[in-house]
Amino acid sequence: AQTVTQSQPEMSVQEAETVTLSCTYDTSESDYYLFWYKQPPSRQMILVIRQEAYKQQNATENRFSVNFQKAAKSFSLKISDSQLGDAAMYFCAYRTGYNNNDMRFGAGTRLTVKP
Amino acid sequence: ETGVTQTPRHLVMGMTNKKSLKCEQHLGHNAMYWYKQSAKKPLELMFVYNFKEQTENNSVPSRFSPECPNSSHLFLHLHTLQPEDSALYLCASSQEMSRRHEQYFGPGTRLTVT
Numbered sequence: 555a556q557t558v559t560q561s562q563p564e565m566s567v568q569e570a571e572t573v574t575l576s577c578t579y580d581t582s583e584s585d586y587y588l589f590w591y592k593q594p595p596s597r598q599m600i601l602v603i604r605q606e607a608y609k610q611q612n613a614t615e616n617r618f619s620v621n622f623q624k625a626a627k628s629f630s631l632k633i634s635d636s637q638l639g640d641a642a643m644y645f646c647a648y649r650t651g652y653n654n655n656d657m658r659f660g661a662g663t664r665l666t667v668k669p
Numbered sequence: 670e671t672g673v674t675q676t677p678r679h680l681v682m683g684m685t686n687k688k689s690l691k692c693e694q695h696l697g698h699n700a701m702y703w704y705k706q707s708a709k710k711p712l713e714l715m716f717v718y719n720f721k722e723q724t725e726n727n728s729v730p731s732r733f734s735p736e737c738p739n740s741s742h743l744f745l746h747l748h749t750l751q752p753e754d755s756a757l758y759l760c761a762s763s764q765e766m767s768r769r770h771e772q773y774f775g776p777g778t779r780l781t782v783t
Contacts, residue, residue, distance in 0.1 A: 596776075598671050647712075661709060662711075
């Protein structure tokens, strides 16, 4: 079974600095999608960035980028120039390419941004 | 706002009560999902509906009963719940069930079972 592990329950970053959130996953498949979702306090979960496993190029969305290491089954999220509004729970997620119903999430990392 | 609404936002119910959670999406999506979010645990996918048809039931106890009358609405009927069922219940939708389509989440219903 596919599992997603976020080894950092909590992280802290100074405003304007860079922080990296870790995610590893376990799968025997070669075709899948990976996602990072953000859940601000008392607000709705939104997609931050996604990565297709067959694409070698790391996805980038403005200040958010990923380091996708397929062989190592690692999918870390880098947040550059951190802002106060980045404070949230961040969830890494995996979706199989063979069963569209199968979406797995990690336990989350709570990010605090210090002014 | 993501275009997915959920009511009520908070619900306290006794173990013998019957209640329903409602989800509505205004995005024209065809797939809808129920998730359970417990503290310090990964989100658990409970049910998946595609074009109003249930395509997944992840071994969810029968005290949770979903209903999808149309592609825009999704309900979760609750009866004889247990205290361990207390959690945040999230609804989500996506354009299609395809893995490449992102899911849009509602704000959740915070359920407390006493």
